Amino acid sequence: MPWQARADLAAPVDPYIDHHLGRPVAGLSTDALLARLMDWMDADGVARSGSLDGPDYANDVRAGLGPRTTANAPLADISEINWLAPLDSRRSRRLPEGLCAYPDTGPLALNLNSLPVERVALLDSLLEGRVPRGRLERLLRSRPAAGYQSVDAVRIALGDPDDFNELARRLTLTPDLLRLHIRIEIGDRQYRYVRLLQAEGVSPWQPRVPAARVRILQRYRGEAPHSPFPTSSPEEAS
Structure with missing residues (x-):
């Protein structure tokens, strides 16, 4: 699951992390991890509840390391989450498999023609639970051998939901x-x-x-x- 370099897209990853971990990440709850991640990337300098931002990091120091502050910029690599307070050089190694930093700030979309059914949790998280999990599994399991070839084929496979046009903004059939x-x-x-x-x-x-x-x-x-x-x-x- 790409963690895009945009704070507003961190929230849909929340249920995915909960589903795969079900426990704190290096002493941080899911909510705390995501809050600190979003504060690390955004540029407003205002910390969310239970988080740190900007100069707050001056108090989180370690022997042999100088003071640090938030990046206020997109993630260049997933290992940057090691710098979130409290500092932990192994935090990124304990994340669910498949999470990474995606070098793009455009709309995030999943490719229905390449997503394996075992990763249906990614699709469920991206669509924020607006489509029943069972229906998403059927969408992937009933995928033609050559893949879906049109938006209408996907619409029919999903049961023609009323909000399909909005859901379709997060989907694609073409790899990039x-x-x-x-x-x-x-x-x-x-x-x-x-x-x-x-x-x-x-x-x-x-x-x-x-x-x-x-x-x-x-x-x-x-x-x-x-x-x-x-x-x-x-x-x-x-």
């Missing part, structure tokens, strides 16, 4: 972040390469329409390390 694995065999030698790509100008409800442009975000020789949403500076694809 892709991992390309390349294997080249020359004689008895094999060469493996990985490219992390971002497709731009895609149509969210028309997965067969080509992207307007594809950018290379990262290149690897061999197998790529586990990093579902890279944060390095993108390069233009040639």
Whole structure:
């Protein structure tokens, strides 16, 4: 589940964390963790209830480390939550699998054609419980082998809810972040390469329409390390 670099999108992650952890994270309750995360990112300098912001961090010091303050900026990496008070260098390792910092501040949407049914909790959290969990599971289990191809197919699969247009703003059928694995065999030698790509100008409800442009975000020789949403500076694809 991408933790986007926007404070207003931290709340939908709340039930997902509760579902997977069911206990405090490194001494912080779910509410405290999310409040401190949002204060870490927003720029208003006003702490939420039970949280810290800006100069409040001057009192949370550790031996060998200088004073720190909130970033007041989008997360560049999920490990930044280690800097939330109280300082904990291992906090990010105890988060549910699949959470990461997403290098984009646009609307967050889940791809119904790639989301496995085992991750239905992500969809439930993003839609904030407005669609029964059982109906979401059926939506993913009844997905055609080639994937959903139109907004009408998804509307019908969801039972044509009255608020479908609002729900559809959080859904897509088209991937925009892709991992390309390349294997080249020359004689008895094999060469493996990985490219992390971002497709731009895609149509969210028309997965067969080509992207307007594809950018290379990262290149690897061999197998790529586990990093579902890279944060390095993108390069233009040639």
